[in-house]
Structures are given as C-alpha cells and as structure tokens.
Amino acid sequence: MEVKVDDRERRSPVVPELIRLGLKPVFERLEVGDYVVGGIYGVERKSSDDFVDSIIDKRLFEQARLLREAYEKPLIVVEGDLELAVAGRGVRINQVLGALLALTEMRVPAVQVSGPERTALLIYLLSRRLEKEGEYLSPTKRRVVRKNSGSVPIVQLNLLATLPGISSTTARRLLEYFKTPRRFFLASPAELRKVGLGPRKISKIFAILDTDFTQTFLLQKGENNKNTEENMTEG
Numbered sequence: 001m002e003v004k005v006d007d008r009e010r011r012s013p014v015v016p017e018l019i020r021l022g023l024k025p026v027f028e029r030l031e032v033g034d035y036v037v038g039g040i041y042g043v044e045r046k047s048s049d050d051f052v053d054s055i056i057d058k059r060l061f062e063q064a065r066l067l068r069e070a071y072e073k074p075l076i077v078v079e080g081d082l083e084l085a086v087a088g089r090g091v092r093i094n095q096v097l098g099a100l101l102a103l104t105e106m107r108v109p110a111v112q113v114s115g116p117e118r119t120a121l122l123i124y125l126l127s128r129r130l131e132k133e134g135e136y137l138s139p140t141k142r143r144v145v146r147k148n149s150g151s152v153p154i155v156q157l158n159l160l161a162t163l164p165g166i167s168s169t170t171a172r173r174l175l176e177y178f179k180t181p182r183r184f185f186l187a188s189p190a191e192l193r194k195v196g197l198g199p200r201k202i203s204k205i206f207a208i209l210d211t212d213f214t215q216t217f218l219l220q221k222g223e224n225n226k227n228t229e230e231n232m233t234e235g
Helices: 014-020 048-056 060-070 082-086 093-105 116-136 152-161 168-178 181-185 189-194 199-210 213-234
Strands: 002-006 024-028 035-037 041-047 073-079 110-113
Touching: 002 014, 014 024, 014 116, 035 116, 041 048, 041 060, 041 116, 048 060, 048 073, 048 082, 048 093, 060 073, 060 093, 060 199, 073 116, 082 093, 093 110, 110 116, 152 168, 152 181, 168 181, 189 199
Parallel strands: 002 024, 041 073, 073 110
Antiparallel strands: 002 035, 035 041
C-alpha cells in the first residue's frame, strides 16, 4: 500500500522502516499531517517535547482540529516519554493527561510510542487494518458484505459507505448518531459537522446527492461521442 509522506519528513528515520515493512512512501507536500495511509488515516508525528511545547503555546488543539477536518481518521503519534518531557518545564503531568483526554473527546486520539521504529510499525498496522476492512465492506468494489448481506443493518451500512470518504466505521458512527439513513440524508451541513465530518467531505457528499444525473450523464455521453468522432477522423 502507498503511504503519502510529507516531503519535510524525507530524512525521518520512519521512512526507511516503512520501506523495510513493505510499504511504499510517496513524497509530497501535505498541508496537514505528516503521513496519510490509504487516504483515510492522517497521522501527525510529534516528539514528546514537541507535544508538551504545543500544550504550552496552545498549538495542539488547533492542529488537532485541522487534522480532524482533513482526514476521516486523524491520529497523533507521540514519540518518547511524556513523564520525562514535563520534567523541569513548569508543566504538570495532569495537564498532559488532560490534553490527551481532550484530544479523545475531539475524536483525534493520541498514541504514545517509544520512537520512530514504533511509529513506522503503527503506520504499517493502520495499512493492514484498511486492507482487512476492505475484505468485508468496500463501497467501491462490493455492494454488500458477504455475511448477513440481506439484513437491514448491513444494507444500511453499505448504503452510507457508498458515499465518498465514508468507510464502514464512519457509516456505523453516523447511523448510531442519526438512527436512520433517511435522517442522515436530510441532515444539514452544520449537523454533519457535529458528527466530525470535514467541509471537503461534506461538499463531496452534497455534490453526489444534489447533482442532476440526467444533465451530467448526457454531458458526459456527448463528450465521449465527440472524442470517438475525433479519433475516427484522425484515423
């Protein structure tokens, strides 16, 4: 699986470890986050010192908000010992723990690991989770899951998961909040933001729901016919 890597992380010790684990890093400038796995997970990598600094200068929650808006499943990875990072910094460990709890409430969990090798391993495990999830519910390849495909809840999950950027996990969360697919489809952008969907994802969903199929289909058909005629003329 390809993993997008911010080009500023090119010299990071995480990269060679990703390659060793069989992943393919693709470097580009990322506006938010350091690593993107499968277009679903957005990973922000921080040292324990940087994590504490971001609490002190109040950058942390703004970064978390941007991460949540940009990716379906945001994650902050903290490398190192937070207990050591707070020593002599004028910050109490309960402030750090409070920040971790606040991130969880924002649906931007933070995971503490020992170092870059474990960060790479975590990214690898995220890629494996996406591959396994695809075996059961992949809206672009399968209409329904293999097990209990006739049950109403499974059909409801698949209905929402066909929308762009909505995985089976997100579909389940949306249905738990809205209770029925109909209520989800009638929801306003403000209501969708309340359940953690970012503006770009909401825009794509509304484009799917509101675009006139007949006009779009006829336009695309006309363009295809034009291209065919041009190719025949050139031939």
